[in-house]
Amino acid sequence: MQRHLKARGSSLVVDGVGKTFGHGADEHRVIEDLSLRVDPGELVCVVGPSGAGKTTLLRCLSGLARPTSGTISYGEQELTKPHADIAVVFQDYRGSLLPWMKVRDNVAFPLEGMGVKRAARRERADECLAAVGLPGVGDKYPWQLSGGMQQRVAIARGLAYEAPVLLMDEPFGSVDAQSRFDLEDLTLSLRERLGITVVVVTHDIDEAVYLGDRVIVLGGSPTTVVDNLTIDLGDDRDQLRTRAHARFADLRTHVLTLIRGDRSAAGSADTPARDEDTPGQAAAVTESAVRR
Numbered sequence: 001m002q003r004h005l006k007a008r009g010s011s012l013v014v015d016g017v018g019k020t021f022g023h024g025a026d027e028h029r030v031i032e033d034l035s036l037r038v039d040p041g042e043l044v045c046v047v048g049p050s051g052a053g054k055t056t057l058l059r060c061l062s063g064l065a066r067p068t069s070g071t072i073s074y075g076e077q078e079l080t081k082p083h084a085d086i087a088v089v090f091q092d093y094r095g096s097l098l099p100w101m102k103v104r105d106n107v108a109f110p111l112e113g114m115g116v117k118r119a120a121r122r123e124r125a126d127e128c129l130a131a132v133g134l135p136g137v138g139d140k141y142p143w144q145l146s147g148g149m150q151q152r153v154a155i156a157r158g159l160a161y162e163a164p165v166l167l168m169d170e171p172f173g174s175v176d177a178q179s180r181f182d183l184e185d186l187t188l189s190l191r192e193r194l195g196i197t198v199v200v201v202t203h204d205i206d207e208a209v210y211l212g213d214r215v216i217v218l219g220g221s222p223t224t225v226v227d228n229l230t231i232d233l234g235d236d237r238d239q240l241r242t243r244a245h246a247r248f249a250d251l252r253t254h255v256l257t258l259i260r261g262d263r264s265a266a267g268s269a270d271t272p273a274r275d276e277d278t279p280g281q282a283a284a285v286t287e288s289a290v291r292r
């Protein structure tokens with residue numbers, strides 16, 4: 001379902017994707033038969049344990065990597081290479097910002113390859129820095145900023161593409177707790193203001209529940225979708241109120257239980273609303289994810 005009238009872009013559809021690394025005796029099947037769908041304007045969190053293949057999935061969603069089996073499509077098109085509509089914020093700002101380049105140039109850097117003229121690049125970089133709450137830092141170097149501010153710069157660079165879809169890989173993993181809350185709220189407000197579609201990959205269950213319209217839970221070996229939860233906490237999320245809500249606790253407990261592999265307990269009377277409620281049957285829930 002399209003969440004916002006002003007939402008731009010197309011749906012991302014992952015259909016039966018598998019990903020294998022290595023060959024012969026070294027073959028390692030990381031992802032198997034994974035299906036999900038993200039519609040324009042949605043904020044979807046993908047949560048799973050470390051090593052589950054979240055980064056691998058995100059790389060496939062960005063077109064930077066190809067699945068071994070199954071398909072990923074964006075709108076009518078199969079995604080076989082990076083698409084101008086899809087921007088990525090990578091896992092760690094420390095590895096993605098160039099220390100010898102001023103902040104403005106870091107943000108504007110990808111635009112050069114897109115043929116945007118110098119003055120327009122500069123203007124767009126400054127707009128994006130303002131959008132992430134960092135007006136006036138364009139002439140500083142990344143290392144002159146705090147970790148939280150550097151992560152904002154990395155988000156500004158993602159926004160500079162003006163892509164309708166923003167993919168984020170563990171975007172707030174390296175910052176302190178207060179900056180993390182601020183960055184989560186920034187993400188919510190950017191989605192609202194810009195009508196973008198956001199996919200956040202995280203191992204942090206509380207963060208996934210706090211941010212998501214939906215949370216897609218990954219599990220199993222190889223990894224697949226074990227649940228696709230609608231987060232019925234309303235649109236108006238607040239770090240103190242939302243996290244203190246009994247429903248928030250129910251949802252996080254449900255996700256944590258799934259991730260620990262205790263499916264029977266997860267299918268109790270407290271099971272949160274799903275698109276199609278089939279308590280405790282991971283396979284059936286996965287199918288409901290496919291049909292969305």
Ligand SMILES: Nc1ncnc2c1ncn2[C@@H]1O[C@H](COP(=O)(O)OP(=O)(O)O)[C@@H](O)[C@H]1O
Nearest residue numbers: 021022030048049050051052053054055056057
């Ligand atoms: N390029 C690669 N070559 C071989 N194995 C890889 C490669 N990328 C990821 N893997 C393996 O795939 C698994 C999932 O990795 P990753 O997607 O980074 O997980 P996550 O992001 O959930 O922590 C890990 O076992 C990792 O070692």
Ligand SMILES: [Mg+2]
Nearest residue numbers: 054055091170
């Ligand atoms: Mg990762």
